[in-house]
Amino acid sequence: MIALPRDTELMADAEATARAAAEHLIEMVTSAPGERAAICLSGGSTPKRLYALLASPGFVERVPWERVHWFFGDDRVVPWDDPLSNVRMVREAFGHASPVPPTHLHFIPSDEGAEIGASAYAATLKTFYGADALDPARPLFDLVLLGLGSDGHTASLFPGKPALAERDAWVAPVPEAGMEPFVPRITLTFPALASARSVLFLVNGAGKRDPLRRLAAGEDLPAAHATSVGRLSWFIDRDAAEA
Numbered sequence: 001m002i003a004l005p006r007d008t009e010l011m012a013d014a015e016a017t018a019r020a021a022a023e024h025l026i027e028m029v030t031s032a033p034g035e036r037a038a039i040c041l042s043g044g045s046t047p048k049r050l051y052a053l054l055a056s057p058g059f060v061e062r063v064p065w066e067r068v069h070w071f072f073g074d075d076r077v078v079p080w081d082d083p084l085s086n087v088r089m090v091r092e093a094f095g096h097a098s099p100v101p102p103t104h105l106h107f108i109p110s111d112e113g114a115e116i117g118a119s120a121y122a123a124t125l126k127t128f129y130g131a132d133a134l135d136p137a138r139p140l141f142d143l144v145l146l147g148l149g150s151d152g153h154t155a156s157l158f159p160g161k162p163a164l165a166e167r168d169a170w171v172a173p174v175p176e177a178g179m180e181p182f183v184p185r186i187t188l189t190f191p192a193l194a195s196a197r198s199v200l201f202l203v204n205g206a207g208k209r210d211p212l213r214r215l216a217a218g219e220d221l222p223a224a225h226a227t228s229v230g231r232l233s234w235f236i237d238r239d240a241a242e243a
C-alpha cells in the first residue's frame with residue numbers, strides 16, 4: 001500500500017468513492033451557513049459517476065437544488081459541446097432531466113480566449129461572493145472537488161506553469177496546458193480553491209498510483225500545494241492505493 005495523504009478515506013472501488021463523495025456533498029450543502037450553497041466541480045473522468053449519482057433516485061431528492069450553485073474549478077477553452085469540455089461532461093452526467101436550475105450552473109466562458117474568460121469568471125465569482133477579497137472566515141465555497149492528474153496536476157494547475165504561483169487572482173489563464181491535447185485552459189488558483197469549508201480530492205484507479213507515490217515521496221507536485229481554510233481530505237480507492 002502506498003503511504004497515503006493525511007485525512008484519507010480508503011474506498012473499496014470507484015463506486016464507493018462516488019457514493020461517499022455524494023454523501024459528503026449533501027452534508028456540505030445541507031450544513032451551508034448561508035441561504036445559498038456553493039460547490040466547485042472538478043473535471044476529467046473521475047467525478048462523472050458522482051454527478052450522475054446526484055441526479056439519480058436515492059440522492060436527487062436529498063439535494064436542496066434550489067439552494068445550490070455549481071461552479072467549475074477549471075476547463076479547456078473549447079466550445080461547451082466539445083468532447084474535451086468539462087461543461088459537456090457535467091451536463092451529460094446530470095442528464096437531460098437535470099435537476100440543476102439553469103441559472104445555478106456557472107460555466108467558465110470559453111468563447112473569447114483564456115485571458116478574457118479568466119477575468120470574466122473571476123468577476124462571476126466575486127459577484128456571487130459579494131466582495132473582491134477572500135475572507136478566510138467566510139469561505140467562497142462549501143465544497144471544492146479536486147482530481148489528481150497522472151502528472152500531479154490538479155484543476156488546471158500544471159507542473160512548472162506560472163498559474164501555480166498566482167497568489168492574487170482568483171482565476172488564471174493557462175495558455176499552454178501541460179498535457180495532451182494541448183488546448184488552452186482556465187483554472188481557479190490555489191487561493192480561490194482553498195477558500196472552502198471542505199476541499200476533497202477524488203482519486204480512483206491504477207493510473208493514479210504513480211502521482212500518489214510521488215506525493216508520498218514528497219515530490220513538489222501541484223496537488224501537494226492544495227490547501228483549505230476548512231478541511232482538506234482525500235477519498236482514494238484501493239486500486240489507486242496499491243503499491
Ligand SMILES: O=C1O[C@H](COP(=O)(O)O)[C@@H](O)[C@H](O)[C@H]1O
Nearest residue numbers: 042043044045046147148149155
Ligand atoms: O485535466 C483534468 O484532469 C484532472 C484529473 O482528471 P481525471 O480524468 O484523471 O479524473 C481533473 O481533476 C481536472 O479538472 C481536469 O480538467
